[in-house]
Amino acid sequence: MRIQKILVTGANGQLGWALSQAAKVTPNFECIFLDRHAMDLSIPSELERIVELFAPSAIINAAAYTAVDKAETETKLAHTINAEAVAVFASIAKNKNIPFITYSTDYVFSGNATSPYTTDSPLAPINFYGQTKADGELMALAVNPDAIIIRTSWVFSSHGNNFVKTMIRLMKERDSLNIVGDQKGRPTYAKDLAFASIQVLNAINAGATIKGIYHYANAGETTWFDFAQKIKELAGLDCQLTAINSDQFPTPAKRPAYSVLDTQKIEKELNLYIPHWELALSDCILQLKNN
Ligand SMILES: NC(=O)c1ccc[n+]([C@@H]2O[C@H](COP(=O)([O-])OP(=O)(O)OC[C@H]3O[C@@H](n4cnc5c(N)ncnc54)[C@H](OP(=O)(O)O)[C@@H]3O)[C@@H](O)[C@H]2O)c1
Helix, strand or coil: CCCCEEEEECCCCHHHHHHHHHHHCCCCCEEEEECCCCCCCCCHHHHHHHHHHHCCCEEEECCCCCCCCHHHCCHHHHHHHHHHHHHHHHHHHHHHCCCEEEEEEHHHCCCCCCCCECCCCCCCCCCHHHHHHHHHHHHHHHHCCCCEEEEECCEECCCCCCHHHHHHHHHHHCCEEEEECCCEECCEEHHHHHHHHHHHHHHHHCCCCCCEEEECCCECCEEHHHHHHHHHHHHCCCCEEEEECHHHCCCCCCCCCECCECCHHHHHHHCCCCCEHHHHHHHHHHHHHHC
């Protein structure tokens, strides 16, 4: 079936919003964006009925339980949204024979590696949020091996809550900030991830077989400290930044020391150019300045 109508969940999230912006310049698809009021993933038994109302020819699940620290205690809700609901979508997509894209995280890995994680690297979730996302991956693929799971990391956008916006706010409020300098990863611009997701559907329409696990993050790697330095420079702010170690910034959920994702598979299969994170960041900061 040719993909024309896409149902997108999580309309108000960073990625959901970026997809809605991308949809404006992608006239070949009709997109239906549903927020949590229209489609609540904490009630998986309701999802099929709502999907039926719209009869989509593809589903993109941009909704998720993303409160990483809260997930350590709100375990049931996090698991329902990130695993059970994802498996239900995968099953619906299988029955309807339509593509299903959902997203996972670098936190499905231990963070102990010293070279980039590939899509085949063994799962060893570092925290409960990572566990729910790993469960979602396995449960979705068990009911629908054609499900498309895109793992991503360090997502930022001019919309929603993220490190870039928090840093800009704090750098305006304070004279100095301590930032973790011993965790390394790949920042991901929601706008670029949205574009890549649309490319997946274009590729399927063109006859490509895209299924299983993929990694998407912007090119390059950095630490939170160096990321913050670049934010400060590009936003033209004046605040003293000091690099600290993770043990000086304890959080309820553990964070990985190294969670760089290897994105070669998606680049090759989609013939995709992935912009460097610094380029993506400058676009994001320009958007923020223009807002
Ligand atoms: N953010 C990151 O750094 C990061 C890193 C790795 C992977 N990911 C993954 O990337 C994907 C996109 O993340 P994001 O950054 O766009 O997340 P986000 O900005 O936190 O957006 C998540 C969206 O999910 C919605 N949501 C939460 N609970 C819901 C429920 N019960 N029913 C329906 N919708 C619900 C939220 O609704 P409200 O707007 O009403 O709260 C929000 O719009 C997710 O799968 C996430 O796990 C994100």
